[in-house]
Amino acid sequence: MMQTVLAVTAVILSLAAAGAIIRISRGPSLLDRVLASDVLLAILGAALCIDMAVNRHLNNLMLLVALSVVGFIGSVTVARFVADRREQANES
Amino acid sequence: MNPEASVVDNVIDTVSAVFLVVGALMSLAAAVGLLRFPDLLSRMHAATKPQVLGLFLLLAAIGLQLRSWWVWPVLLVAWIFQLLTVPISAHMVGRAGYRTKHLHRELLSSDELEAVVQKAAQSARDESSRDEASDGGRRD
Known part of the structure; x- marks a missing residue:
């Protein structure tokens, strides 16, 4: 049963990652891209969790915590230094 | 192994499989929301689903699969850390989005x-x- 769960979640997470990458490449503003890369990071963390649950180990747990630290520092830094360079508002 | 234990084993396996699939579906919901929603603030609403509820379901599935009590505090620490960092970064992104006018005012209530x-x-x-x-x- 765990092998079918692994296959199903792999398909779901691949679709989700594709959607996040499309939003990163298309996103009208910098903040949209930051948000989408945060979601991509969450999807990576979900993949690490599923690997741990299916194979019954805890090797990736520190990696998961480090991943959330990286996402936090990255999005806070970019949001702090973002500036408005558009001609007119509301085109997002 | 006595039959009762294997029944309990099956139930735990099923519950953790459901948690894994639902937790993965949270990521898919976030991706669909990112693609379909019109502006930054509503996309932020969709993006928080895998970060909090999805991570909780997946960590609970790990705890069920490992079948031991000592992992639960460790998983709880990982989840609480995520709970502490996600609102701060969401606040910063939302504030920068408001200041740079990345929102549709007609959608605000x-x-x-x-x-x-x-x-x-x-x-x-x-x-x-x-x-x-x-x-x-x-x-x-």
Whole structure:
């Protein structure tokens, strides 16, 4: 049963990652891209969790915590230094 | 192994499989929301689903699969860490999005920040005009 769960979640997470990458490449503003890369990071963390649950180990747990630290520092830094360079508002 | 234990084993396996699939579906929901929603603030609403509820379901599935009690505090620490960092980064992104006007005002039901921003801009304008007046007085 765990092998079918692994296959199903792999398909779901691949679709989700594709959607996040499309939003990163298309996103009208910098903040949209930051948000989408945060979601991509969450999807990576979900993949690490599923690997741990299916194979019954805890090797990736520190990696998961480090991943959330990286996402936090990255999005806070970019949001702090973002500036408005558009001609007119509301085109997002 | 006695039959009762294997029944319990099956139930735990099923519950954790459901948790894994639902937790993965949270990521898919976030991706669909990112693609379909019109502006930054509503996309932020969709993006929080895998970060909090999805991670909780997946960590609970790990705890069920490992079948031991000592992992639960470790998983709880990982989840609480995520709970502490996600609101701060969401607050910063939302604030920067408001300040750079990445939102559709007609979609907001109420805007409580606008009065504060207007007041701050007004007081900054007063400050600068008073500075100019005092500078002019010194020059004359």
